[in-house]
Amino acid sequence: MHKVASALTIAGTDPSGGAGIQADLKVFQEQEVYGMSVITSVVAQNTLGVQDVQHLSIDFIEKQLDAVLTDIPPQAMKTGMIATVDMMELIAKKLANTNIPYVIDPVMVAKSGDSLMDEKSRQVIRNTLIPHATVVTPNVPEAEILVGFEIHDNQDAEKAAKVIVNELGAKAAVVKGGHLEGAAVDVLYDGEDFYYLKADRFETKHTHGTGCTFSAAITAELAKGKQIKDAVVIGKDFITDAIQYPLELGNGHGPTNHWGYRLKSLPGQREVSK
Numbered sequence: 001m002h003k004v005a006s007a008l009t010i011a012g013t014d015p016s017g018g019a020g021i022q023a024d025l026k027v028f029q030e031q032e033v034y035g036m037s038v039i040t041s042v043v044a045q046n047t048l049g050v051q052d053v054q055h056l057s058i059d060f061i062e063k064q065l066d067a068v069l070t071d072i073p074p075q076a077m078k079t080g081m082i083a084t085v086d087m088m089e090l091i092a093k094k095l096a097n098t099n100i101p102y103v104i105d106p107v108m109v110a111k112s113g114d115s116l117m118d119e120k121s122r123q124v125i126r127n128t129l130i131p132h133a134t135v136v137t138p139n140v141p142e143a144e145i146l147v148g149f150e151i152h153d154n155q156d157a158e159k160a161a162k163v164i165v166n167e168l169g170a171k172a173a174v175v176k177g178g179h180l181e182g183a184a185v186d187v188l189y190d191g192e193d194f195y196y197l198k199a200d201r202f203e204t205k206h207t208h209g210t211g212c213t214f215s216a217a218i219t220a221e222l223a224k225g226k227q228i229k230d231a232v233v234i235g236k237d238f239i240t241d242a243i244q245y246p247l248e249l250g251n252g253h254g255p256t257n258h259w260g261y262r263l264k265s266l267p268g269q270r271e272v273s274k
């Protein structure tokens with residue numbers, strides 16, 4: 001018998017395959033975790049932008065959640081695009097009955113600038129979902145909305161990660177530096193220590209789905225039983241390789257390369273410092 005850990009993603013779709021549910025499932029597969037998915041919103045989008053969105057009903061999302069949770073309980077889960085307050089409340093209710101690592105990628109806006117979460121939900125996510133999180137992985141604009149102050153450098157990112165943990169109640173937070181200048185530095189705070197995860201910044205327009213890919217890789221590692229810091233370090237390696245070796249697909253911001261991690265040279269190649 002071949003035993004594998006399983007992971008669940010709850011998110012919106014990307015028919016062009018670079019972000020959302022599709023990206024998450026590819027990453028789970030790459031990281032040798034059995035992937036499952038609950039769809040919250042069906043999104044007509046591609047590398048150029050979002051053309052339209054249809055939200056599924058709360059009742060139907062709940063049926064999907066129950067179908068998975070009562071049959072194949074995952075060892076870890078993540079949420080991505082959760083567009084409305086009702087969806088958040090439903091997921092929070094289900095989470096009250098589970099005790100598995102939970103990664104939140106608080107997706108608010110697509111790379112194209114299109115909104116993926118309504119205004120009210122941007123505030124409500126703080127006290128519905130974040131208190132349940134094992135790791136929250138906001139980019140700079142998302143972290144600014146969560147904490148209510150501007151982030152210009154790594155010191156600000158440290159402050160924001162600390163607020164997300166100490167005040168909003170997550171176990172750990174990684175404030176991603178993709179939107180800042182210079183090297184691609186992400187700041188992890190696990191309630192005790194800060195870690196700087198540093199990678200070269202690559203000149204590329206192929207960054208569609210970077211946040212989804214990073215958080216899915218972290219989720220996969222947590223499902224396999226890794227500690228938070230180790231899971232985030234592997235996630236950073238995974239996303240860095242996925243950005244470094246682009247696939248050159250699409251006419252806009254192309255997808256990252258989910259096989260990139262196979263092309264990497266050595267594990268732990270990226271700089272991690274306290």
Ligand SMILES: Nc1ncnc2c1ncn2[C@@H]1O[C@H](COP(=O)(O)OP(=O)(O)O)[C@@H](O)[C@H]1O
Pocket residue numbers: 138139140176177178179184185186199200201202203204207209210211212214236239240243
């Ligand atoms: N050009 C780049 N080169 C290398 N790493 C990058 C680049 N852009 C983003 N990253 C990394 O990709 C991950 C996702 O980052 P970010 O772009 O901040 O998030 P999001 O996709 O949610 O907007 C982070 O680990 C970040 O440091």
Ligand SMILES: Cc1ncc(COP(=O)(O)O)c(N)n1
Pocket residue numbers: 011012013014019020021043045080081107109110111116207208209210211212213
């Ligand atoms: C369904 C869905 N979820 C998330 C994103 C964000 O993608 P990115 O990681 O590029 O910010 C997206 N474009 N679509």
